Amino acid sequence: MKRRKLLEAGFTALAGGWLFPHRLAAGTVGKEGIPLLHVGGHNYETPTRYFDRPITPTPVFFRASFLGVPPYRPDIKLRVDGLVERPLTFTVADLKRNFEEVSILCVNQCAGFGRSLYRPKTQGTPWGRGCVGQALWTGVRLADVLKKAGVKRSAAYLQTQGDDLSLADAKPPFVRFLPVERALQPDVLLAYGMNGETLPLVHGGPLRLVVPGWVGSFWIKWLTHIRLQEQEPDAFFVREAFRVPKEPVKPGTSVPPELTVPVTTFPVNSVIARPQDGDRIPVGVQEVVGVAYSGKAPIAKVEVSLDNGKVWEEAALEGEGGVGRWQIFRYRFEAKQPGTYQVIVCATDKKGNRQPKEPPWNPKGYNWNGWHTVVWEVVG
Ligand SMILES: Nc1nc2c(c(=O)[nH]1)N[C@H]1C(S)=C(S)[C@@H](COP(=O)(O)O)O[C@H]1N2
Ligand SMILES: [Mo]
Numbered sequence: 001m002k003r004r005k006l007l008e009a010g011f012t013a014l015a016g017g018w019l020f021p022h023r024l025a026a027g028t029v030g031k032e033g034i035p036l037l038h039v040g041g042h043n044y045e046t047p048t049r050y051f052d053r054p055i056t057p058t059p060v061f062f063r064a065s066f067l068g069v070p071p072y073r074p075d076i077k078l079r080v081d082g083l084v085e086r087p088l089t090f091t092v093a094d095l096k097r098n099f100e101e102v103s104i105l106c107v108n109q110c111a112g113f114g115r116s117l118y119r120p121k122t123q124g125t126p127w128g129r130g131c132v133g134q135a136l137w138t139g140v141r142l143a144d145v146l147k148k149a150g151v152k153r154s155a156a157y158l159q160t161q162g163d164d165l166s167l168a169d170a171k172p173p174f175v176r177f178l179p180v181e182r183a184l185q186p187d188v189l190l191a192y193g194m195n196g197e198t199l200p201l202v203h204g205g206p207l208r209l210v211v212p213g214w215v216g217s218f219w220i221k222w223l224t225h226i227r228l229q230e231q232e233p234d235a236f237f238v239r240e241a242f243r244v245p246k247e248p249v250k251p252g253t254s255v256p257p258e259l260t261v262p263v264t265t266f267p268v269n270s271v272i273a274r275p276q277d278g279d280r281i282p283v284g285v286q287e288v289v290g291v292a293y294s295g296k297a298p299i300a301k302v303e304v305s306l307d308n309g310k311v312w313e314e315a316a317l318e319g320e321g322g323v324g325r326w327q328i329f330r331y332r333f334e335a336k337q338p339g340t341y342q343v344i345v346c347a348t349d350k351k352g353n354r355q356p357k358e359p360p361w362n363p364k365g366y367n368w369n370g371w372h373t374v375v376w377e378v379v380g
Helices: 003-016 092-098 142-149 163-167
Strands: 078-082 088-090 101-109 132-141 157-162 175-179 189-194 208-210 223-229 243-245 260-262 269-274 280-282 284-293 299-305 316-318 327-335 339-349 372-379
Touching: 078 142, 088 092, 088 142, 092 132, 092 189, 101 189, 101 208, 132 142, 142 189, 157 163, 163 223, 269 339, 269 372, 284 299, 284 339, 284 372, 299 316, 299 327, 327 339
Parallel strands: 078 223, 280 372
Antiparallel strands: 078 088, 101 132, 132 189, 157 175, 157 223, 189 208, 243 260, 269 284, 284 327, 299 339, 316 327, 339 372
16 A cells, blocks of 8 residues: 555544543553553553454553563664675664655554463463554664675565663573564564554664564564564564464474474454453343454454354444554444343454354463453443
8 A cells, every 4th residue: 555545544543532641651551540450560451352453552452561561762763784786874863864754554463362262271472452552653674675685695584673682681681683584574674653653662663573464472672673684683572472383293292393483474363342351231132343454464354243143144344454554443233122131242354264163272372362252231
């Protein structure tokens, strides 16, 4: 999509929802009633009731960080070196001056999505369904910057890291990677804007990676260094974390790293925003609303069941589809009788991937995409 069109799509979406006052800005989580849920460490998730609109308002966008938030350094430099013809450094101002600006509307989902739903339980931040959000990201194409540096033929991986390295101390630094092949695709951005504003510090300002369709751990915040190399970096967050078994294993099995592969894309998934578990809604029209998305293909359909999976009906889809982009689904029906109601939602993408009732267990609890079920009361 052209920038103009994307921006229009984004701003229409913003105008259609509601905006938070911007005093609720970076670094004030927990104060002034910011409605994010703390899930341990420097991690906060979005209440699922916000997943009824194309754009997740920035103040309620989930936040995930291993080491904490470094000081804001708007003039920080990004260095691109290693297997390149010309090592280069850029400030955000340099990037804006030298490259075409583009925007993309897409989902950022943490690899740990739904970890708390796996049984047996796994180690790691006990995320629910709130570590996902969709935003309009603005920046320059990573591919344009890499072309300027001149990637050597022998380069196969980017080693990527951010300014939170300075906070690592005794912990493993957040050093990650991206295959050159993916990095050269035109949808991967060096982003300095989010939802039409300057990228806030908590979301990686001044500069972060945006890798549509790929889990959040590739979306390096506070980006300072990209090094082109032949091999994947030999780093904890590449070797040990964000990996799943090559083949499904029996729940509870431990799997050695050599039998694992990196998590890249997120699977087809959906989350119900309304109703919420335990809601009390008057007899009459009931509306089931939420989001559906896949990192592998655009969404094909969203099915809804009111009878525990016997009969499925299709929900209406709103918005323009895309790989790694969410669409709103909506399903209305008349509840004539008071009582307990249950809805199950299941999305299918255009590659034919359909959400399983429960995904296969994996040792670190990544990429849950089982059916979301909500139970509520219809009252007379
Ligand atoms: N430098 C740095 N980048 C990072 C992280 C981090 O800890 N340090 N966390 C990653 C993870 S695991 C996720 S899910 C996303 C979350 O992005 P958000 O906080 O903007 O929602 O940032 C990614 N980028
Ligand atoms: Mo994450």
